[in-house]
Structures are given as C-alpha cells and as structure tokens.
Amino acid sequence: MRKYLNLCLVISLLTCGIGLFIAYADPFTEADLKKWNEAYMAAVKEGDSLFHSSKLGKNSVSCDMCHPNGSNAHPETYPKFQKQLGKVVGLRDMINWCIQNPLEGTPLAADDPKMIALEAYITYERRGVKLDPGKH
C-alpha cells in the first residue's frame, strides 16, 4: 500500500510540474525585459549611426540631411499607398527609395539587419505618435 501511495505522490508531483511548465511557458522577469530592451536599443543606436552616415549611399549624402532626428519621415503612416510609386508600400520600401535616389546607393534587402536598424531608429524618434496607417 505504501509503495502504491508513494507512486501516486510521485506521479502527481510530476504532473503538477509538467502542468506548471506548460501553463507558464514564458515567465519573463524584469531582468529579461532589461536585457531585451538593451538589444533593441543597440539596433536603434546602429540605425542612428547609419542614418547619419555619409557611407550609406554612394554620394556622401546622408538621411539626416533632409530628416534631422528622423523628422518628416512619417513612419506611423506606413503601410500606405505611396502615390509616387503607384502602390501600397511599407516604410522600408521608402527607405530603399531614398537610398537609391537622393543617396545614389544600393538598396538593402528587407531582412538586412541594417534595414531593421534604420527602421528601429526612425520609429524610435517618432515614439508616442499614434499610428495613422494609410495617411498620405
């Protein structure tokens, strides 16, 4: 009998353990949040650097020359119908248009860490402004 009771105890403990593991799959802590935010801010910093770099394009023009502090970039309005491109595009499409045209450079792949960094910086400088997707 005792052996049976011990077995029941072990099984129920195991079940609880597994149950806890399944129900609380992502018990992130303050320390985690801090760590992840640092990783994000590193991308913002990288984007800041690229945004102000004369080497992003091929003619030494940098993004901040028309967009100091990322102003007049309107990241909160994307995706939208970009009249000049004749279709609905995302922010990174407009970033690439700028890299190719005023900066006379080579466009970045959509998943290039540099593109993500640029988006991180531009949206960071616009934090708090409400989303307004589709606005011209």
Next chain:
Amino acid sequence: MKERMTRRTFLKAAGALTAAIAFPVSRAEVALGQKPGEKFTFAYISDSHITQIKGTEFVRNFDNGLKKAVVEVNFMDPKPDFVVFGGDLAQLGKKEEFEHGLEMLKDVTVPIKWVIGEHDYYLDLGKYWQEKMAPLYYSFDHKGVHFVVLNSILTDDDWIHKRWPTSEERMLQMARLDNPNGSPFMVKEEQRAWLKKDLAKIKQETPIIVLSHSPLYKIFKPWNFWTDDAEQVQAILKPFKDVKILHGHVHQVLYNQMGNLTFNAFMATAWPWPYVNTYSQLPNKMPALTVPMNRADPFKERDGTGWGHIELPAGIVHHYELWENPARIVRKAPGMKQPEDTEYQSPGKRIPPQKHY
C-alpha cells in the same frame, strides 16, 4: 572656324530657354506710398551646400539647384540691384567646393553681397571666405537703406579651438544639424560692440536690414535654428523704427514679427529642412505666424528648394520663387503690424499640402 554646337552648349541653351518659359516674369508691383527712399529690389540665393564626392565629382542634385537659381536671377527684368548670397556655399568648407560654387555664381550679372554660413566657416575659420568673398561682418548703404551683414554662426571658443582633434572633424561636427555634440550659434561681444558703433551714426527712421545666416531669434536649439545672444542683438536694434532681419540656414519659408523686428528666412537651393514642430520628441518655438510651404515631395528633386527676391524699402515684399510650387509672397506694408502671406495667411485659406505634415 564656325563654332561647333557641343552637347554642353546645346544643354545650356535648352536649359536657359526652358527657364525663360517656366520662370514667372510677372511680380506683384505693390504700390506702397508714404515712406521716403527709392524703391528697389534685390535677389538672394542661399544655402547651396556644394558637396564634393571626390576629385571633380560633386553631388549633382545640389549643383543643379545653384545653377537653376543663377539662370533665373539673370532672367529678372528689371535686374535686381544686387544678389545676396545667404551662406553655406560649400558643404564642408573645402576649397574645391568653394571654387565649384564660385564657378557657377560667376555668371550672375549683378554684384553679390556675401553672408557667411557655418558650413563655410568651420574648416578654416573663414580664411578662404575673407580672401575670396568678403569680410566676415560689414555694413553698407544702398538707396537710403542701411544694410548690416553679421557672422552669426560663431560659437564657444573652447568648442572651436580645443574640442576637436582636427579642423576636418570640427567641420563634420558642425555640419550635422541634429548633432547632440553641437554648439549654439552666437554673434558674440566683438560684433555686438561693432554693431552698436556702426548704428550710432544711423538715424532712428532709417530702414535697416540685417543679413545673417542663422535666425537672430530662438526657434529650436537642437537644430541651431537659434542664436544664443539673440536678445542682446535685438536690444541693439530696438531703438530703430524699421528693422528687417533676413537669414538663411533654415531652408524653408519662415517669417515672424517680434516687437519692431520683422524676420524673413531665405529659401535654400539645395534641399528643404523640415519645420521644427515636425520633430515630436522636444518642444519648440515654431513661429505661429508662418504659413508653411507645401510639404516637399522627395520624388521631385527641386521641391522645397528655390530662391527669392525682395522689394524695399517701403515695407518689405518677399517673393519666394519655389520650384515645383506656385510662388509665395510674404508682405509687410507700412501700417501693417506683421508680415503676412498675400494669399494663405487666413486659416480658412490654407491648403492640404501646408497642413499635411
């Protein structure tokens, strides 16, 4: 030997012809009575930011802006009395950039009055400028108006002389508008003392025009739309009844009135700056009076750029010649308390491109 038409001469002629057709020749002749002094017009070209990529290769976009302004100024009829160059001819103050810019400006058929900008100054601290263009600050009289040119883009001596390892690095730092390591513009004591002395011989009713690169009032410090000792300069100008301050640096339609001082900004030929109230993270002092220019379309290279011409001395009529946009006219006639846009000043008259920032 008959001169062969090369591709270059053809393009030059075609460009001139296009400008002649496109340029709006009619200007508002405003009948402004009462004030003594002969009516006259001067033009301005400002903020050309000629940029060397390497060797003889320059940023084509900015070259195009300056070239277009020169062609259009030369088409003015009647000719302006002179052209003010509002500063920032070079992007990084390099000899090659100055020479390339001067090569284009040499075609201007009337005298040029030079105002230095920070992009011209911070590589060699005005050495080339003083040798080839003009003194850093000076005054002159023209048809009853007293003109004062100031070097308003100075800053702390420590930042100028001790902060940066090379003059190239110092120039790069000052070239960046949104630089957290920047330093505010100043006129400083030597010029203020000179200004006081210069104005001591001027009667209170004499119209005065101050030409500076940076705005002589405080709009937004992070972008140096700002002069640190603005109040002190304004105090020296306070006793005079008719003072207009014309400046570059901001690359946009911008105008304001503060007490007896009327402010007007020059357009840039190179590129537009956004309005300070488009940066959402910090407070600013955007003049409520200004009706913004149409939001620039980046797909049109010359949108948001232009030049202008100004009629004096009875009041001021400022014609903003905006490429890719209808011209704007900002006027302050005698009797008016502040400058106003002749078409859009009333809130009911605004159009979407002026609001859709």
